[in-house]
Amino acid sequence: EAVVSTQSTGEGVFPDDVVKACHSQPLVEHGGCTVDLAVENTDNICVKHDDLDFGEGWAVVHQFSIDEIKMGCYGLCGPWCTCWSHLCGDCCWHPGCYQHDKYCDKPSSLECKLGKGVVFGRKGIHTC
DSSP states (O other): OEEEEOOOSSTTSSOHHHHHHHTSTTGGGGTOBOTTOOBTTSSOEEEEEOTTOSSSOEEEOOOBOHHHHHHTOTTBSSSTBOOOHHHHSSSOBOHHHHHHHHHTTSTTSHHHHTTTTOEEETTEEEOO
């Protein structure tokens, strides 16, 4: 299970270059960036528990770079850089979401429209 650690939702959550990217086109047209997005060089981190590790068992798995944010946060559960944590349980990078986002480079494609890359499981929509 993944856990996202975030700062407060007030000013100063992201560095200025990230705020600028989130307020630029096309991101601003699609909701900007969710406040709990895991971003490099911030306190917003995404960690996963590794059951095979008998030590502390937690490791940072991904933080989005400024370039990844400018490209639309491929791999995040949700559109562009807006997180749908209610579906995936976190605001982390997921390989299934990444593959789906690549299919949606062509929004009219059948793969995009059918959610290819997203896994439908017993607990609803999630990615592996």
